[in-house]
Amino acid sequence: MSISSPAGPPAIVCVGETMALIVPTGAALADADAATIGLAGAESNVTAGIVAAGHRAAWASRLGDDPLGSRIVSELARRGIELWVERDPDAPTGVMFKDPGAVNSSVYYYRRGSAAAAMAPGFLALDRLVGVRIVHTTGITPALSSSSRAMVDRLFTDARSAGALVSFDVNDRRQLWSMADAAATLAGLADAADICFVGRDEAERIWGTRTAEDIRAHLPGTGLLVVKDGDVGATAFDGDADPVFVPAPRVDVVEPVGAGDAFASGFLAATLEDRPLIERLAAGHAAAARVLTITADMPPID
Secondary structure (H helix, E strand, O other): EEOOOOOOOOOOEEEEOOEEEEEOOOOOOOOOOOEEEEEEHHHHHHHHHHHHHOOOOOEEEEEEEEEEHHHHHHHHHHHOOEEEEEEOOOOOOEOOOOOOOOOOOOOEEEEOOOOOHOOOOOOOOHHHHHOOOOOEEEOOHHHOOOOHHHHHHHHHHHHOOOOOEEEEEOOOOOOOOOOHHHHHHHHHHHHHHHEEEEEHHHHHHHHHOOHHHHHHHOOOOEEEEEEEOOOEEEEEEOOOOOOEEOOOOOOOOOOOOHHHHHHHHHHHHHOOOOOOOOHHHHHHHHHHHHOOOOOOOOOOEE
C-alpha cells in the first residue's frame, strides 16, 4: 500500500513498527471487562507530530493483513500521514497491552513474529528516498529481529546515498533484547547518525554515562547529538561547537508516554524549517509539553 502525493517526495520518512494498543478501562488488566483499542509506535508518533507542524511526512513499515492493521492504516491516514506500508497475509500486526498503575504503567508486547519484524534490507528501495530530506528511525527497530537490524544498517547507507540526513532516536526498550546487545548496537547506530536523540537516564542505564558531556564523549562521531534530561532540559552538541542548552518548560504532567517522540517531532520539524539550534530545542520542548498534558501519545487533530 502506498498513499502518496504526486508533488514529489515527502520531507521526512519515519521507519518502524506500529502496534495495536489495548488499554483496560475501569480496572487493572487482569480484572477489566472492557478495554479501548488504539495504536502505539514511536516512529508513527514522530510522523504525526511532524504532519501536525505542517510538513509532509511518510511512515514506512509492514502490517499484518488483518483488522488491527487496517485500523492503524485508517487512523494514520486520517492524520494526513503518507503511508508507505506493506500488508503481510502471513504475519500479524503486533499488539501491545498497557496495564495502567497508580504510579507507573506496565506494558506487555506481543510482537515476536509480527509483520514489521520481517522488515529486511532493501525494504525501502534507494530510489524511493531520493529527494527526502530526513530519514528517521529508532533503536526499537533493530531490536525486533536480525533482519530488521540489518535493514536499519542498510537504511543508513541508502539514506545517505539518496542525499538525506539520518535521524536516530536511541529509544532503548529493555524488554526486547539483552543489555550487552543493546549497548553495542545502539552505540554504533547513534555514533553513525547525522542527528541523534538520547535520554540522559537511558544513556546512563545502557552505557554508564552520567552527564551530557559523558554521552558526547561516548558518541564522538554523531553529527548533532541531542541529550534530553526530562524536566531539566535538553543539550545539543553540534560538531565541535559549544553545546547549547535549553531548559524544559514547567508542565503539569498528565501522562509521560510519547513525550520523547513528540520532542523529536518538534525538533525535526524545526530542522526542516532551517531554524537555529536554540529554536529547534525550544520547538522540541513545546511539542513534548503538548503531549505531556494529555493522555494520548500523539498530538490532537486540529
